[in-house]
Amino acid sequence: MEIACFIEAADRHCQQQGVKLTALRRQVLELVLSYSGVVKAYQVLADLQKQRGIAAPPTVYRALDFLVAAGLLHKVDALNGYIVCHHVGCSHEGLILVCGDCGRVEELDATPVLDVLRQQAGGAGFAISQQNLMLTGRCEACRT
Amino acid sequence: MEIACFIEAADRHCQQQGVKLTALRRQVLELVLSYSGVVKAYQVLADLQKQRGIAAPPTVYRALDFLVAAGLLHKVDALNGYIVCHHVGCSHEGLILVCGDCGRVEELDATPVLDVLRQQAGGAGFAISQQNLMLTGRCEACRT
DNA sequence: TCTCAAATGTTACGGTATAACAAGGTGATT
DNA sequence: AATCACCTTGTTATACCGTAACATTTGAGA
Ligand SMILES: [Zn+2]
Ligand SMILES: [Zn+2]
Ligand SMILES: [Zn+2]
Ligand SMILES: [Zn+2]
Numbered sequence: 001m002e003i004a005c006f007i008e009a010a011d012r013h014c015q016q017q018g019v020k021l022t023a024l025r026r027q028v029l030e031l032v033l034s035y036s037g038v039v040k041a042y043q044v045l046a047d048l049q050k051q052r053g054i055a056a057p058p059t060v061y062r063a064l065d066f067l068v069a070a071g072l073l074h075k076v077d078a079l080n081g082y083i084v085c086h087h088v089g090c091s092h093e094g095l096i097l098v099c100g101d102c103g104r105v106e107e108l109d110a111t112p113v114l115d116v117l118r119q120q121a122g123g124a125g126f127a128i129s130q131q132n133l134m135l136t137g138r139c140e141a142c143r144t
Numbered sequence: 145m146e147i148a149c150f151i152e153a154a155d156r157h158c159q160q161q162g163v164k165l166t167a168l169r170r171q172v173l174e175l176v177l178s179y180s181g182v183v184k185a186y187q188v189l190a191d192l193q194k195q196r197g198i199a200a201p202p203t204v205y206r207a208l209d210f211l212v213a214a215g216l217l218h219k220v221d222a223l224n225g226y227i228v229c230h231h232v233g234c235s236h237e238g239l240i241l242v243c244g245d246c247g248r249v250e251e252l253d254a255t256p257v258l259d260v261l262r263q264q265a266g267g268a269g270f271a272i273s274q275q276n277l278m279l280t281g282r283c284e285a286c287r288t
Numbered sequence: 289t290c291t292c293a294a295a296t297g298t299t300a301c302g303g304t305a306t307a308a309c310a311a312g313g314t315g316a317t318t
Numbered sequence: 319a320a321t322c323a324c325c326t327t328g329t330t331a332t333a334c335c336g337t338a339a340c341a342t343t344t345g346a347g348a
Contacts, residue, residue, distance in 0.1 A: 022326070042303070056329065061305065077221040080304065080335095095261070097270045106268045113260055117239070117279060120257065124250045125284030126241045133277065135261060140269030166295070186334070200298065205336065224304095224335065 003033045006084070010072050013088050019070055027051070028063035032073060037103040038081035074107075074132055083107075094132040099139035106139070147177045150228070154216050157232050163214055171195070172207035173216060181247035182225035218251075218276055227251075238276040243283035250283070 010029060014021040021029075031047045032039050041060055048055040064082055067073040073082045074094055083105050087094065095110035110133045121128045154173060158165040165173075175191045176183050185204055192199040208226055211217040217226045218238055227249045231238065239254035254277045265272045 020326090024327075040303090041305080054328090057305070058307090058329085059327070062327080095264065097265050097268060097272065099270070100273070106270060108264060108268060113257060113264065116257055116260070117277075120239065120252060121241050121279060121281065124241060124252060126243070126250065126279075126281045127287060128241070128279050128281040129244070131280060133261075135265060135270070135272045136275060137265065137270045137272035143271060164295085168296070184334090185336080198297090201336070202298085202338090203296070206296080 003030060006033060009088060010070075013072070014070055017070060019066075021070075024059070025063045025066055028060060029067055029072060032064075032067075032082060033084055037105045038076055038079050038083055038098065040079075040081045044082075076105075076134055078134055078136065093130060096132055096134045097139075098134065098136050099142055100136045101138055101142040104139045104141070147174060150177060153232060154214075157216070158214055161214060163210075165214075168203070169207045169210055172204060173211055176208075176211075176217060176226060177228055181249045182220055182223050182227055182242060184223075184225045188226075220278055222278055222280065237274060240276055240278045241283075242278065242280050243286055244280045245282055245286040248283045248285070 007026060007030065010026075011021055028044060028048065031044050034047075035043075041057070041064060044064070045055060045057060045060045048060055064073065064075075068075050068082070072085055072088060074085050074096060075082055076096065076098060079098065083096065085094065086107050087109070090109075093110045093114050095108040095113065097106040097108070099105070114128070114133070118128050151170060151174065154170075155165055172188060172192065175188050178191075179187075185201070185208060188208070189199060189201060189204045192204055208217065208219075212219050212226070216229055216232060218229050218240060219226055220240065220242060223242065227240065229238065230251050231253070237254045237258050239252040239257065241250040241252070243249070258272075258277070262272055
């Protein structure tokens with residue numbers, strides 16, 4: 001199964017980083033994985049409540065924050081949502097493409113273009129931190 | 145005065161576009177202009193309430209939406225905020241740099257780098273729409 | 289003047305996120 | 319084992335962000 005495989009990789013990844021993928025965090029990760037695209041915190045919260053009876057917002061937000069910090073998820077600010085990172089392990093900055101019509105998500109490597117951006121920003125005195133780029137558009141299927 | 149000059153330019157800009165910069169919208173624009181960096185909707189709302197006694201969220205959100213659509217402001221999703229566009233008139237896509245420490249904002253031209261990004265995204269089947277890029281980092285003053 | 293469409297006012301609500309403190313678990317030190 | 323420090327999770331409450339829906343006003347053109 002795809003999910004189990006990802007979880008296993010995530011486990012190794014966390015161990016290498018010296019952080020703990022606890023049962024709760026793993027459960028949240030599985031819930032996010034069960035979606036195909038962007039997921040919202042309160043969707044995850046609702047799912048979590050189905051599985052364990054009760055859960056409050058901080059529970060899910062803390063888990064999501066951890067998973068983002070660990071590099072397993074990315075936050076999509078423009079949509080108040082989260083997506084699974086499909087480049088765990090390969091140190092990277094993501095170029096995340098979101099289809100505005102269907103919600104499909106694709107993640108490419110933003111490293112080359114961020115080099116250019118860092119140089120341009122440097123000219124204005126800005127030191128750009130590690131981050132992802134998000135772009136919205138339409139995927140191939142939705143353009144037909 | 146800097147602000148008056150900008151307002152005047154905004155006025156011309158709106159007239160060219162065939163949209164109306166009403167008194168309310170102008171007032172909101174002035175409030176946003178009075179800040180140096182990113183401004184939040186509820187900050188504007190509070191200011192507006194000081195000036196006219198009462199105002200409700202939809203009032204300010206509608207004005208902000210209009211100003212964004214007119215190209216006079218940009219929305220900064222990552223911060224739930226808005227900034228003034230300093231390239232009104234020059235048709236452009238902005239590369240917006242936000243200092244995470246002090247909130248200072250700089251806007252450059254993102255057109256060249258977006259050409260590269262469009263090509264890269266096209267390889268994955270995505271047609272990316274007109275948009276701005278936001279990057280966070282630290283400005284020169286905050287790095288000292 | 290009349291009419292219609294756009295803009296604004298008003299109320300109410302729903303979605304997003306965090307503060308603050310309590311309680312539980314884990315592993316190292318003694 | 320008992321203690322302690324630290325991280326994780328639970329719990330309550332609240333603050334912040336944004337919009338739906340409908341009423342009312344305004345203003346440009348017939
Ligand atoms: Zn990634
Ligand atoms: Zn699509
Ligand atoms: Zn701009
Ligand atoms: Zn700064």
